[in-house]
Amino acid sequence: MEQHKGIIHKISRMYMDTKDDQADLAQEIILQLWKSYDNFRHQSSFSTWMYRVALNTALVFLRKDQQQPATTDAVPEMPADETSHTKELQLAHFYQAVQKLERLEKAIIFYHLENYSHREIAENLGITEGNARIKLNRAKTKLKALIQQQGYDF
Amino acid sequence: MTFDNNLHALWNSDKSGGNIDIPHALEKLKSAKMPVDKVRRHLRYEFFMQLAAVIIIGFAPVTLKFNPLLIFPFYLLYFIFVLICGYFFTKLFLFYKNMSNTALTSKDNLYAVYYDIKLSIELYKAFTYCLVPFLVLFIGMIIVNEEKIPVDALFMQGAAISKSQAASVLLVLIGVILGLAVVTELYVNTRYGKYAKQVKRLLDEFREG
Numbered sequence: 001m002e003q004h005k006g007i008i009h010k011i012s013r014m015y016m017d018t019k020d021d022q023a024d025l026a027q028e029i030i031l032q033l034w035k036s037y038d039n040f041r042h043q044s045s046f047s048t049w050m051y052r053v054a055l056n057t058a059l060v061f062l063r064k065d066q067q068q069p070a071t072t073d074a075v076p077e078m079p080a081d082e083t084s085h086t087k088e089l090q091l092a093h094f095y096q097a098v099q100k101l102e103r104l105e106k107a108i109i110f111y112h113l114e115n116y117s118h119r120e121i122a123e124n125l126g127i128t129e130g131n132a133r134i135k136l137n138r139a140k141t142k143l144k145a146l147i148q149q150q151g152y153d154f
Numbered sequence: 155m156t157f158d159n160n161l162h163a164l165w166n167s168d169k170s171g172g173n174i175d176i177p178h179a180l181e182k183l184k185s186a187k188m189p190v191d192k193v194r195r196h197l198r199y200e201f202f203m204q205l206a207a208v209i210i211i212g213f214a215p216v217t218l219k220f221n222p223l224l225i226f227p228f229y230l231l232y233f234i235f236v237l238i239c240g241y242f243f244t245k246l247f248l249f250y251k252n253m254s255n256t257a258l259t260s261k262d263n264l265y266a267v268y269y270d271i272k273l274s275i276e277l278y279k280a281f282t283y284c285l286v287p288f289l290v291l292f293i294g295m296i297i298v299n300e301e302k303i304p305v306d307a308l309f310m311q312g313a314a315i316s317k318s319q320a321a322s323v324l325l326v327l328i329g330v331i332l333g334l335a336v337v338t339e340l341y342v343n344t345r346y347g348k349y350a351k352q353v354k355r356l357l358d359e360f361r362e363g
């Protein structure tokens with residue numbers, strides 16, 4: 001699990017917008033992973049199994065309180081170092097835009113960024129391949145528009 | 155396509171996950187924010203309140219100095235009442251331990267979660283409704299006892315009750331039961347229905363098109 005912990009962090013950051021909620025979600029994912037380790041039957045690769053459990057947890061995870069916290073539209077201050085600065089800024093914009101996607105769209109984008117094919121996305125989510133393709137395209141278009149709305153472009 | 159490629163590059167460059175520490179003691183972690191856990195924890199809490207009520211009701215004949223004729227029927231009913239409570243307690247506490255399997259496909263998992271929430275809610279409602287006739291009878295007994303209505307006369311001279319009296323008793327009963335049903339449905343829906351709705355909304359996202 002140690003070598004995959006970056007994934008837990010990424011998923012938490014995609015699904016929750018405050019540091020507190022992200023930490024809670026990460027903990028919850030780890031707990032669910034421990035709890036369902038018995039179900040890991042080595043039919044699939046470890047990462048596939050882990051992605052599923054992590055996303056299934058994130059999909060239904062509840063915030064600390066039910067109210068939607070006011071999302072700050074300000075992108076956090078970044079270190080002055082030039083190259084890492086742009087990277088961090090891009091990442092901040094990316095995660096901020098992702099917050100506005102639907103929960104399922106986040107899962108699809110996540111699988112896509114982890115280089116899963118349409119078929120694999122469909123298999124893991126339990127939908128048809130065609131549906132996965134349509135939904136991925138929609139989510140990408142939406143994400144792009146959201147990032148542009150924030151006055152940024154990749 | 156460049157947007158896509160840039161996104162991939164950006165994604166792979168995000169190495170900020172290194173600062174997560176993975177606790178190795180599982181006991182330290184407890185699930186707090188999964189809808190099913192939340193519903194069950196609330197329900198358990200309520201069941202404890204009901205358990206307390208059950209125990210208090212058990213002492214009613216002593217505290218209210220029941221007419222000896224009423225004590226046997228009271229405890230007969232009370233015994234059945236406790237059996238029914240026991241059934242629901244075991245269901246909630248034993249049968250639903252570790253039912254979840256989060257390694258299913260996301261859609262199947264959501265259906266499982268939805269089913270679990272619905273089942274818990276229905277179980278709770280069924281339990282509440284099961285208790286209504288008992289409560290009505292218990293309250294009836296308490297009234298008979300407090301008003302010093304002779305118990306034998308109640309059974310022997312039952313025929314002496316006029317039709318209109320019988321009808322008004324029946325109407326009051328129907329009113330009470332309907333009122334309780336409405337309150338239960340409203341309460342359960344506002345308190346637990348939101349979790350079911352949230353999962354339902356997610357499931358709708360999975361639909362084709």
